[in-house]
Amino acid sequence: MESQSPNSTQERLLPSSDENKADEENHPLISAIVEEDVEKVKQLLERGTDVNFQQAGGWTPLHNAVVNCNTLHKSEEIVALLLQYGADPLQRKDNGATPFILAGISGNVNLLRLFLSKGSEVNECDFNGFTAFMEAATYGKTEALRFLKKEGADVNLARVAKENKKKLGKGGATALMDAASNGHLDAVKALLDEMEPDVNARDNMGRNALIHVLREFPDEKAKAQTREAIIRLLLKNGVDVEVRGEGRKTPLILAVETKELSLVRMLLEQENIKIDDTDGENRTALLVAVQLGLDEIALVLCDHGASLDCGDLVKLARLNHRFYLANYLISKGARKDFLSSAADWEPQSSRWREALRKLHQLAHPMTGKLKIFIDDKYKIADTSKGGVYLGFYNGKEAAVKLFQESSEEAQKELSCLKNNYLNSHLVTFYEKETQGGCLYVCLALCERTLQEHFANHKETEAAGNGEDVFARKTLLSVFKALEELHLVYIHQDLHPKNILIDSKNAVRLADFDKSIKWAGDTQKIMRDLQALGRLVLYVVRKGGIPFEELEAKSNEEVIKDSPDEETRDLICHLFCPGENLERRLSSLLGHPFFWSWESRYRTLRNVGNESDLKQRKSESNILQILNLKTSESFSFANWTTKVDKCVMIKMNSFYKGKRKFYKNTVGDLLKFIRNLGEHYHEERNNDLQQIIGDPCRYFQKLFPDLVIYVYTKLKDTDYKKHFPQTENPHRLTVEEEEMVSRVNALSTDRD
Template sequence: METDSRYHPQERPTPSSHQRASGDNNHLLMKAVREGDVSRVRQLLEEGADVNFQEEEGGWSPLHNAVSVGKEDIVNLLLQNGADPCLRKRNGATPFIVAGIEGHVGLLTLLLSKGAQVNERDHHGFTAFMEAAWYGRVEALRFLYEKGAEVNLGRETMEDQRKLRKGGATALMDAAKKGHVEVLRILLEEMGADVNARDNMGRNALIHALANLKEHDVAMNITRLLLAHGANISVRGEKGKTPLILAVENGHLNVVKMLLEQEHVEIDDTDREGKTALLWAVEKQLTEIAELLCNKGARTDCGDLIWLARRGYNRPLEKLLLDHGAREDYQPPAEDWQPHSSHWGPALKHLHKIYRPLIGKLKIFIDQEYKIADTSEGGIYLGLYEEQEVAVKRFHENSTRGQNEVSCLRSIHTNSNLVTFYGSEQHGGLLYVCILLCEWTLEMHLAKHREEAVESEEDEFSRNILLSIFKAVAELHVSCGYTHQDLQPQNILIDSKKAVRLADFDKSSKWAGEPEQTKSDLEALGRLVLYVVRKGDVPFETLKTQTNEEVIQHSPNEEIQNLIQHLFCPGKDVKNHLRDLLGHPFFWSWNSRYRTLRDLGNESDIKTRNQNSNILQLLQPGLPDCSQSFYQWTSKIDKYVMKRMNEFYKKNCNFYQDTVGDLLKFIRNLGEHIDEKINTRMKSKIQDPSQYFQKKFPDLIIYIYKQLQNTEYEKHFPKVHDGGDGGQQASQP
């Protein structure tokens, strides 16, 4: 299929003299259109001028120009000669959108009949309706609305612009920004425009107006109209400025009066630099506005106001401030203050430095710079609670989730694996819950350490994380009497000391003797086990969609599989099940495992090979399983070591046999003799016995655990849940 070269000028061949003449005609055609010379336009078209020619700069075509100058007869002539009614300029504007800019209803009607779409956009997301609002074209606005223009359509822009949070503005915002009072009234009262629609930066029409309008009367009329239709005065613009701060900054006295009369105005709110409306008024020496603010109760401890007034030689302003309690010895926050958190340090330092009105004991600023995470309600933000760095969860004051969170947090003891609770505050219909500030979520922590674990080596990283999580959930169940109901990676946090903390109790439930809620926690914990040992390579959201059987199949070894099975099938005592599971072999270090094997090998019935003994009956009740790593174990030990160890039994030919009991006896005896000088070569072969036997027989410990659990011999198992490694020392011969 051939490409029309008119749309790809770079692909055109070297022009001939005829083509050069045609090119000249193209530019002459553009000139004739702009001058409104119909006869000349017709002549040039007859001489071969390109009706769809586009200028290099801007991409203007004859049709765009004809629409721009409002020449309906020329537009008709161009269309009759093949002009493309949908041709776009470089910025994506069509002739129809240009007609919206000009407010030419006749041309809008004509172009709609030629295939234009009423809501078509240019590359920056502008529609003809938005352009009509921007330029104050009332007739065009009403016409487009009647033809189906979307009143509350937000500006859709290019991807790179969206990443910068550009776009999203509506026609109402455009009219407010440009100060078109009549257009604004029509949009609100006749067309039902959403007064609180926000652009991609979170700004509404009121912010757009007060950030851009300099003329006092226009700003006043626009503000009055927006407030009358319920505009939200708590939104923020660039640099975190509220409508009140913007009105003060631009010296709009009457707008300030109107805003101060609003029921929910936050007079002491600050922008990102920590400046209140009063501080802005004093900086700009706006005495009348400062008086309005002071009389309305604005706090005067928001900066060195007296010094600012004196710097401007403004004695009336200075007296006003002193009369309202401003101090001459104002002390700003210490410049050398350093936060404890490294991850959140820069934002915390800024928060400490700026002025913020306290909410009880809490200093907080609801701004993106200080946001930690989104939640289903009010988000989580950085805060300072009695100068302590905290994470602050926001809820509506009557929120059931907020009440759950506080109730559960109050039950937590000190020195816990659960997050520390510092206190809560209420203000403006919101509940602020202040907890320990942590550095990372479990997901972030795993991503940072994904490369640390070496296959077939001891995974202390996963063991320590899961031990802390198990202890935390066990504490929640037993000591606090709650179930969590939302165990997932983002609710498990890592603090500045790299301790694991369980958080987010807004879905928690008080234990009422019903096992199903606890079982729900245990099932989620089973998925977390796999998530952690696999270092997050299987997303937790994926694991949540899988059945218990499918999750178990992902287990990398029998030990993990057994642990997860215990969580999925907890038995009757579900409340105390986790506390008991803390003794599972997964939580034993390799040294603990080695000591356990040596202790068992020191049992007299094993040393004497008493086949009728209870322990040997338990350890080998049937035929050996050839799939086990310790099947025919004597052939898997280093040959020199095996020969050397058998030499101790050479006299009576009572050599080691391929039984579990003899393997334990072998481990015990080797441990007793390996460090003797005579066994230096054997030591060089084995090196670290705890690692040697774990790598050689990785499923031995879980086999021992399953066979001897709940018997008298589990006395040899490590007591991990007591807080440490817990393994006993190997018995002496």
């Protein structure tokens, strides 16, 4: 996951230059405030200008006055004027920030004091959990911290995240973490020396201030000494060095990744440091140092007793042309043949087996953690920007997509992959490497595209009368991938060649070099939904209609080409999604298209088990809903004449005494399906079994539009309780729930 830049908080709090320009032109009061023209502000207010006018994002003149005035006394003068003319001191922006909270950013103690006198609460927070104290820490406003502490600010208050974001690990950070991770040494010192913060407080991801400062520090060489000083202060105050960050990285491993020898030495001096602890990829600090070609750090770790039995250290050093380091490691006892010989190594991929074996044996310098050789024999696919090649990233088989480093496509691909790395239905993103102006995007290696699958499996994927499990599972993965993606991003290039199938036949969405962040433009998200509708037909038709041909068809033609009711209804909902487009796919994940035939049959039986149906209560709500209008034409109209005659006679015989034979109503059909299912496996009904065979297939074929009819009628009622629950795709597991909506949190939130 990409580290948050030190200025990302401010970027989200302050309006963009474009927004400022537009609002200044549209509202003279905002312009006067930004220009610090006190007289003009006063004139406008005297003329009756709306003092509580809100810009985009909920910015009022008062919010602007607090953060957009560079001269402190003018800021205070303008704020006083606005309040005098009725400005609301407690007004919140769209993100929940009040003028008091924003005053923490400017660090203006006089304004903080003023807003407290106007009713602000010292620990009030915005909707992301930020308080004025946290903002002052984030921006290094030491005097503001001291003032707020004196006024009762909770030094150890943890950022409160909304429940759905808390599940994603958001929230929980404290002011100490904010000050440390943004490189504000004076603020950290003031907090530790004067305010007794909990130095070992952890956020909702389990990270303490030490992890924050090692992971999220401003990327400036001049800041290296500041980071060292902050870490020294934290260590002096007893910060836990055994805590873990993302990927289970230890502070020592994170220190190695900073490439700062002084930080590594400092941590090695700590009594509780465990030099051979591994991260989530089973890497020790020494292995990371050798992978990164950090000779000095590797030597220091060896001198402190790091285990040499942690990977193929000698080979890695040689591949990186670090021959002195390789010889040193050998002299310390590292094995030259840590791994089995290349001849014995076997790739996981079957399609790319031979090429991977050759690349594995090839002696070639590493590009960071990446081994790649740009040659046609290792090329997977052509692209307009550089191609896709086989590679090994950190020892794992990889597909490496090449870009010019500064290209717009490269930035789109990286942005989307990084902010969606927990979307399990996208191709797995390992990391990026750069060299000589070329960007290498390292991804999990897959076996084939969806387009290639149908081209090479026509004999096994030929359309038949059976249930299409492949289509259901494939499209389920694509829908889930887009469901999470659409929280923030639009793919814009849905195509069978951009849907991959891995060695375990899992389906992954790929290729994000055209993706964009969605800003509410319905036309852009409709582009994905329109393409998805065509993709549904492409998959159901086993690739029999080329996707390019489907793209040229009108929506009506695509719908008309649908082979069954479930497919037709699903595509209709994609082409005409209604409102709330970003949640459209979430609602469609429960569509009968994604139900197995057994689930469809079970649903009909469960509905048929409703007592009002069994007792034929014509006035009941469910019968009124299901009642078939005379103008409607469905396969199950006059259904008693379509069921096998012998079956109908036998089922009616159970009612011979009561003479309550089945009628041509939807309620009676569902009751019939329920009754047949209840008694189907009884020995006395062997004759029925011989005629019907598999009942779920029998009713699917006999009444192909029945499930969709029942679904459509009941989906917005309490009777939807009968729809599949265990197999319903949008009822996620706990693990899946923790991954849904991460994109929005990772991309737009601050914590």
